[in-house]
Amino acid sequence: MAALYARAFDAPWETQWSAGAIRDLLALPTVAAMILGSEPALSGMVMAQAAAGEAEILTIAVDPACRGRGLGRRLLDGAAIWAAARGADRLLLEVAVDNMPARALYLSAGFRIAGRRRGYYARGKAPAVDAEVMELPLVPA
Numbered sequence: 001m002a003a004l005y006a007r008a009f010d011a012p013w014e015t016q017w018s019a020g021a022i023r024d025l026l027a028l029p030t031v032a033a034m035i036l037g038s039e040p041a042l043s044g045m046v047m048a049q050a051a052a053g054e055a056e057i058l059t060i061a062v063d064p065a066c067r068g069r070g071l072g073r074r075l076l077d078g079a080a081i082w083a084a085a086r087g088a089d090r091l092l093l094e095v096a097v098d099n100m101p102a103r104a105l106y107l108s109a110g111f112r113i114a115g116r117r118r119g120y121y122a123r124g125k126a127p128a129v130d131a132e133v134m135e136l137p138l139v140p141a
Contacts (some may be wrong), residue, residue, distance in 0.1 A: 003040065031127065035046075036071055037063075041115065046075040048083060048091070055083030057093040067101075076109045076136075084138045091138055094131040096109070096121050111136045115141040 001047050014132055037043035043066040046056040062071045081121040083091045094117065095102050108124050120131035 003042075025049075031058070032082055034075060034082070036074065037066075044071040045066065046079045048079045050086040050088050051085050052138075053087060053089055055086065055088035055091045056078070057091065059098050060093070072102075072105050073109060076134055080136060080138060084094070084140055087140045089140055091136040093134050095134060097130045097132055106134050109136065 022033075025047060026033055028049070031047060031049045033045060033047045035042050035045045042063070044060075044062040046060040049056050049058055057076075060072065060075055060079075062075070080091050091111075092114070093106065093111070095106060097103075097116075113132050114135040115133040117133060118129040119128035121129040123129060
């Protein structure tokens with residue numbers, strides 16, 4: 001999963017998630033992951049956390065070679081089903097305002113803009129970029 005994350009986010013400003021950090025998160029009872037493909041060449045993944053009636057996508061990644069095939073939508077749908085099954089009434093995520101493909105995907109999946117975090121994504125020597133907080137209303141299962 002860490003290798004997929006590195007392929008999907010190759011920009012120098014992205015914080016890389018190590019295999020150990022991913023393993024530690026997945027050890028938590030409130031966190032789950034959905035993967036597409038098989039090691040060593042995963043094509044997509046999403047990690048989400050559910051607690052206190054809501055859920056959050058911690059990260060979602062699709063291998064650049066596999067984009068445009070609907071994998072991101074499948075991952076979002078899987079995360080929403082998982083979150084609703086755990087009683088969440090909304091699914092949250094954050095996205096850089098300049099990540100137009102991801103924003104378009106989230107909006108097409110029914111997410112709406114719920115807020116903004118100024119300067120959320122540090123980009124090394126480049127100016128920090130705002131994050132949009134997006135939410136998808138869910139019907140708890």
